[in-house]
Amino acid sequence: MDSLAGERRPNKPPQENITSFWNRFISKSPSKAHTIFPPSLYSSLLPRPTSQASSSSVQNFGSSYEETASRVRNRVARIVRDCHRTNSKYTDPDFDLRGNSSDCLLGLTWDAPPARGNPRDVKDAIETLENNGLLIGDQPLTVHRHALKNVLGRRRLWEADAEGVPDYDPHPGATHRVDWIYEDPKFIVDGYDSSDILQGNHSMDCWWLSAVATICHRLELMERICVTGKDEEAAECGVYGFVFWRDGAWIGTVIDDQLLLKAPDFANVSGDIHDPSNSKAWKFRKDNQTGSKALFFAACRDENETWLPLLEKAYAKIHGDYNAIWGGWVGEGVEDLTGGVSTEFALEDVLSKGRLWKELINEGGKFVFGLDILGASEGKNGLANAHAYSLLEAREETDEDGKMIKLVKIRNPWGEKNLEGNGEWQGPWSDGSKEWTPYWLNKLNYRFENDGVFWMTYSDMLNTFTNLYRTRLFDDSWTVAQEWTSVNVAWLSGYLQRKFIIEVKTEGTVVIVLQQLDTRYFKGLEGQYTFLLHFILQKQGAKPGDYICRIVPKEENFLSAKRSISCEVDLEPGIYEVLPKITTDRNPEKLSVDVVVEEWAEKNPKKLRQVGLSYDLAHSKVFRPDPEPEVKSEEKKEESTQTEDNKVAKDEVENRITRDEEVEKKEEPKDENKNDVEKKEETAEEDKKDEQIGDEDDVHPFQWSAVAVIGLRVYLQNSDITLSVAGSKNAEEGASVAIAAKDSE
Structure with a gap:
């Protein structure tokens, strides 16, 4: 602000200075980069572009999935034919771990963290060997150069930088195909099960693995995701097809079977070791590069089961790289896997614990649930903090005395305890606790294992975990309608003049989702603005404050509310309005989209092409590419x-x-009036300069120019619905409307 002080005129009233500041600070014509590349370069790849006033799409939830799955199956079949023609396994040109592992692991704008040695690790290792009598006297110690460089020259994966932010700097040892890694590879062994899931030492996607664990006992859900996993001919060619949900639509992808390993190949670490019979190389491979235990990221517990690492790879691919799926929320993961709608809430805010229990019992399989623990400095009773968990089952059973007990079964995606013995619940009903009598072991068919699975009471669950994620699932009986638009978001924001109009023609349950584009798919191009969503649902013509539901993000779910918020309600036939409200933050330290494009077009053009195309495809939902x-x-x-x-x-x-x-x-003019004339001329000149400053959009270095892309998605159990966008299209649409002032706050 100091730089602006000199521009102010001491003879101007304070109000005029304030007005002048806002004229320079707020853009009169807000704008957003909606294409990274010239449309002529990729127009054939884009879906048919729509204008801001586009008509909504209405599709059956099941049939839209089948269309996507069919395209994936056809693509896999074409690849299999080509593999047989060339007698060569499939290599994915868009996600080649062997040929371009850096772009598959790291994001667009990633920079290597500064190296910081860890010589203490070497010192501690040598002392451990000495204390156990394995090093005697002053005999020379042979050290692999590759291993020593990794210890002394780089930070460890989980080590934080000076500001306490963990670095993502993975360095896998090698890349090999499934049939090279596994002795007898099978996509699934005895079905999908949460007990299959092991979080890798280098995986940072516990939130997503927890999401997988919440649904993998549901065979019908897993088979919708893993489209071609059990096809032996495709597996022989090393090609797999999957379907996920993104921004209100199904998206399919195909991957090859190359996976990352922790250990490097023997040739890279053997040095001068004499191995004429190749026996040492084979032993090294057997011990370090064979089976699930050898994988760098997530793995199945069974040494020959492959579905989880391949599913994780496909999920990373559609986001651009493994770095893009570092950190998230269980509910988001379940949505991406199922097309469901998640609601997040703090467990200590539950109004009716009985009503929640009925949902957890989950008769009919309408919901799946996830949990997390946030806020505490340390874990609780053996459970890790800042970590996601899966709620597998809820049961109400009678004990030996006829007393009813409510129990929940939960799983940690680690799949086992850590070296300190933490990772599973250590309170009542934990493995080995006094509550486990032979009666209960038999009744719940439970065995004590180091597998991340544990039981606890419903009451302990409410008091131990912070948040619960409830995801409603949909089937072929549901229709989904959606409409996208862009809105200017003012610095001082209320409910927007632009709104969504829903006409419901049949009474029933309606699920309404206000969403914005998922920036995880084009990480690095998200820009400087972050948007937080709110909305009101009201009947058309309702008085201010007379709303049906009002969704305001709370502290515990403000991060997930940057992607979507929802409301589930029973509606009668009629016309309803959804009034969005968007609050915005700007981080001037982040690079704007245009700067990223200019810089990375030269530094990493291949990665920019990949991420930029995702950006363009996402924004094509709203913006029509400008004609050449x-x-x-x-x-x-x-x-x-x-x-x-x-x-x-x-x-x-x-x-x-x-x-x-x-x-x-x-x-x-006469002499006595000459000074007055000159003063008037000077004042007019100053006013003219002030007007010019106020008219220039680029005078203020941090000018406000926020544009958000938002969409409304509506689920209902019939296709009788009309969805449209209404409201002003001028520069005032970012301002609050009359109802916002009373808004029912």
Whole structure:
């Protein structure tokens, strides 16, 4: 602000200075980059573009999935034919771990963290060997150069930087195919099960693994995701197909079977070791590079089961890289896997614990649930803090005395306890606790294992975990309608003038989701603005404050509310309005989209092409690519502009001559009035300069120009619905409307 002080005129009233500041700070024509590349480069890849006033899409939830799954199956079949023709396994050109592992692991704008040695690790290791009598005297110690460089030259994966932020700097040892890693690979062994899931030492997607664990006991859900996993011919060719949910639509992807390993190949670490029979190399491979235990990221517990690492790889691919799926929320993961709608709430805020229990019992399989623990400095009773968990089952059973007990079964995605013995609940009903009598072991068919699974009472669950994620699932009986638009978001924001209109023609349950584009898919191009969503649902023509539901993000779910918020309600036939409200933060330290494009087009063009295309595809839901200008029309326009400029210049010259002649004819002002005339001229000149400053959009270094892309998605159990966008399209649409002032706050 100090830089602005010099521009203010001491003789101007404070209100005029404030007005001048806002004129410079707030853009008069907010804008957003909606394409990274010239449309002519990729127009054939884009879906048919729509305008901001596009008509909504209405699809059956099941049939839209089948269309996507069918495309994936057809693509896999074509790849299999080509593999047989060339007698070569499939290599995915868009996600080649062996050929370009860096772009598969790291994001667009990732920079390597500064190296910081850890010599203490070496010292501690040598002392451990000495204390156990394994190093005697002063005999030379052979050390692998590769391993020593990793210890001394890089931070460990989980080590934080100076500001306490963990670095993501993975360095897998090698890349090999499934049939090279596994002795007898099988996509699934004895079905999908949460007990299959092991979080890798280098995986940072516990939230997503917890989401997988919450649904993998549901065979019908897993088979919708893993489209071609059990196809032996495709597996032989090393090709797998999957379907996920993104921004209100199904998206399919195909991957090859290359996976990352923790250990490097023997040839890279053997040094001068003499191995003429290759026996040492085979033993090294057997011990370090064979089976699930050898994988760098997530793995199945069974040494020959492959579905989880391949599913994780496919999920990373559709987001661009493994770095993009670092950190998230269980509910988001379940949505991406199922197309469901998640609601997050703090467990200590539950109004009716009985009503929640009925949902947890989950008759009919309408919901799946996840949990997390946040806020505490340390874990609780053996459970890790800042960590996600899966709620597998809820049961109400009678004990030996006929007393009813409510129990929940929960799983930690680690799949086992850590070296300190933490990772599973250590309170009542934990493994080995006194509550486990032979009666209960038999009744719940439970065995004590180091598998991350544990039981606890419903009451302990409410008091131990912070948040619960409830995801409603949909089937072929549901229809989904959606509409996308863009809105200017003012610095001081209320409920927008632009709103969504829903016409419901049949009574029933309706699920309403206000969403914005998922920036995880184009990480690095999200820009400087972050948007937080709110909305009101009301009947059309309702009085201010007379709403049906009002969704306001609370502290415990403000991060997930940056992607979507929802409301589930029973509606009668009628016309309803959804009034969005968007609050915004700007981080000037983050790079704007145009700066990223200019810089990374030279530094990493291949990665920019990958992430930029995802950006363009996402924004094509709203923005119609600008047509390529024609040379002739431009020339005409320029010629017309020049003609107009010449005419204006000519008129200005003639007017100036006329004014000069008039001034010469007038008498010069008297001496006593000369100072007054000069003062008036100076004041007019200052006012003119102030007006010019206020009119220039780029005067203020941190000018506010926020534009959000938002969409409304509506689920209901019939197709009788109309969805549209209404409201002002001028620059005022970011301001609050009358109802917002009373808004029912």
